[in-house]
Amino acid sequence: xxxxxxxxxxxxxxxxxxxxxxESSNSNLVWGxxxxxxxxxxxxxFDEGLDPRTSGVIGLFTRHKLNNSFFIQxxxxxxxxxxxxxxPAEFIVSDYKLSFDYFEIPVLLKYNFGSELNxxxxxxxxxxxxxxxxxxxxxxxxxxxxxxxxxDDVKSTDFGIVFGTGMGFKVEFIDIxxxxxYTMSLSSFDSNIAQPDLRNGKFRVFTITTGFVIN
Numbered sequence: 760x761x762x763x764x765x766x767x768x769x770x771x772x773x774x775x776x777x778x779x780x781x782e783s784s785n786s787n788l789v790w791g792x793x794x795x796x797x798x799x800x801x802x803x804x805f806d807e808g809l810d811p812r813t814s815g816v817i818g819l820f821t822r823h824k825l826n827n828s829f830f831i832q833x834x835x836x837x838x839x840x841x842x843x844x845x846x847p848a849e850f851i852v853s854d855y856k857l858s859f860d861y862f863e864i865p866v867l868l869k870y871n872f873g874s875e876l877n878x879x880x881x882x883x884x885x886x887x888x889x890x891x892x893x894x895x896x897x898x899x900x901x902x903x904x905x906x907x908x909x910x911d912d913v914k915s916t917d918f919g920i921v922f923g924t925g926m927g928f929k930v931e932f933i934d935i936x937x938x939x940x941y942t943m944s945l946s947s948f949d950s951n952i953a954q955p956d957l958r959n960g961k962f963r964v965f966t967i968t969t970g971f972v973i974n
Contacts, residue, residue, distance in 0.1 A: 787824035793817070793936065795968025799840040801857075803947075803960035812856070814839035816966060822869070830869040832885065838863045840962055856899045859913070859962075863942075865889035865921045881927040881934070889942065891917040896948075912949045917962065919944040927972065934972040941965055 793816070800811045818836030825831060840859040867887035896913040923940030942964040 789822045789824075789972050791820050791822065791934075791936065791970055791972035793820065793834075793836075793938070793968045793970035795938075795966055795970075797838065797840060798965045799842060800963045801842045801960045802963055809842045809844045812841040812843050814841060814858075816968065818863075822972065828871055830871060830883075832865075832867040832869055832887075834863075834865045834867070836863045836865070837861075838891070838964075840964060857910070858895070858897045858899065860894040860896075861891040861917065862894060863889055863891040865942075867921060879929045881929075882924070883926070884922075884924045885940075886922040887920070889919055889921050893917070914946070914949050916946075917944050918946055919962075923966075932973065936968075936970040936972065938968045938970070939966070940968075 795816050797814045797816055798811050799814065801809050803809070816836055816838045818834050818838075820832055820834040823831040838861045840861065841857045843854065843856050865887055866889075867885040869883045869885040871881055871883045893913060893915050896910040898910050919942060921940055921942050923938060925936060925938035925940075927934040927936050929935075942962065944962040947959040947961050
């Protein structure tokens with residue numbers, strides 16, 4: 760519940776900035792919202808048995824115009840990550856699902872192939888670091904109801920790099936956005952984690968999102 764309250768407060772803050780933005784249409788600062796799907800894999804010491812998991816992402820961002828081509832884009836994203844796998848045959852439960860919730864803060868440098876911020880069609884590429892704060896980490900047996908348990912020894916933070924490409928289409932006073940990105944953790948969960956298939960685990964996340972910017 761706390762994570763949704765925090766996200767709601769962030770949305771309120773975003774709305775107040777949108778109102779300020781509408782008062783200055785020539786500003787070099789714009790605000791936006793993004794929503795999409797993640798496909799997460801986990802790279803660990805145990806490379807067999809972990810399957811990708813599909814989940815979601817929602818976030819807010821601001822875009823600072825440096826010149827006609829370059830922009831800085833800080834973001835705040837609520838990201839769901841995870842994987843699915845199987846326990847050894849001697850266990851009664853065969854299938855389980857891993858879930859990790861994070862608040863993720865990337866800071867991206869974007870290069871826009873359009874000549875102006877309000878071009879009708881604006882493809883771009885981007886690269887930057889991210890820092891993530893863990894909200895929860897759990898394991899659930901898929902064939903046993905209410906079997907969700909917390910995974911201990913998962914680090915409270917994660918960091919890595921983000922890169923990708925996107926495009927914007929101007930419609931009236933907003934830009935509709937489509938984006939593909941790849942997020943790669945540079946730190947592991949924890950080398951002492953109890954689950955052997957998560958030991959030294961690192962996230963690899965492919966994301967597709969849509970969103971909008973108010974100009």
